[in-house]
Amino acid sequence: MQRYFVDQSADENHFFIVGDDYHHIVRVMRMKEGDQIICASPLNKSAVCSIAEITDEQVIAEVVQWISGTSELPIEVTIVSGLPKGDKLEWIIQKGTELGAFQFIPFISARSVVKWDEKKAEKKLDRWQKIAKEAAEQSHRTKLPAVKSPVNLKSLIKMGEGFDYKLIAFEEEAKQGEASVLSKTLAEMKRGQTVLFVFGPEGGLTELEVSSLREHGFRTCGLGPRILRTETAPLFALSAVSYHFELME
Structure with missing residues (x-):
């Protein structure tokens, strides 16, 4: 069943679907009145809906049943990625x-x-947010991840003040065999808390960047004995979080 993140709701029983999602439902999927879809609301709730009406500008979906439970991680993980190539x-x-x-x-x-x-x-930013939206719909997320504008080191340090935990994936730690900071941090964390993970670009973070972040409460950690690419490391960290909080229970 197709899932859509919907911004507009008339009441608790109806959703208005416009824009690209309207085009996808009507032109791509060629759905008709009576067909069912899943709508995810701005309040992070999802519902099975039936298409009640299709106009020239919008699809009106009527809630059939609200879906209980969530597919979200128990903690909020923010990924900071050094701007990579390509x-x-x-x-x-x-x-x-x-x-x-x-x-x-x-x-x-x-x-x-x-x-x-x-x-x-x-x-x-529009393209990145669209990629996040399509991936969230495909993976049946109830929350739509935000993609922020790029920040510099000073802004990143300031931003870090709002997180419960702040970790830097630093390859020098991995080379030296550090293997406990990540696991100990996850063991300390409680459901609902937040963690900020910082990953460098292809050339890694500089010593100056790492030392500046450390001075402001960031902790360095290794991600195992192998050196991971800039696009692999965040996925490793997220997988570790999922294993700890979702599969070990």
């Missing part, structure tokens, strides 16, 4: 959404080869 960030957003990330924040790191172009910023 479409690697798109991959991180897509797969990270499938694995349960709460939000994504690109980081303008000293070793980021890609330079952020403010003139193309809005178009880039």
Whole structure:
């Protein structure tokens, strides 16, 4: 059954679907009145709905049954990725959404080869958010992850003040055999808490960046004995969170 994140609801029993989702329902899927879909509301609730009416501008869906339970991770995981080359960030957003990330924040790191172009910023952010939306619908998420504008080191440090835990995936720690910080942090965390994971670009984080983050309460951690690519490391971390909180219980 197709799932759609819906911004507009007339009341507790109806949803209005417009824009790209309207086009997908009517032109791509060629659905008719009476067909069923799943609508995810801005309040992070999902419902099985029946298409009650299709107009020239919108689809009106009527709630048949609200869905209990959630597919969300018990903790909120924010992924900070040093701006990588090519479409690697798109991959991180897509797969990270499938694995349960709460939000994504690109980081303008000293070793980021890609330079952020403010003139193309809005178009880039729209594309990233669309990728997150499609992945969230495919993986039956109840929350739509946000993709934020890129931040610099100073902004990242300030942002970190609002999180319960702050971790830096640092390959030098892995090379030295560090293997306990991540597991101990997850063991300490309680449901509903937040964690900020920082990952470097292809060249990794600089010593200056790591030391600055450490001075403001960030902890470095290894991700096992193998050195992971910039697009692999966030997915490893999310998988570790899922294993600890969802599969070990």
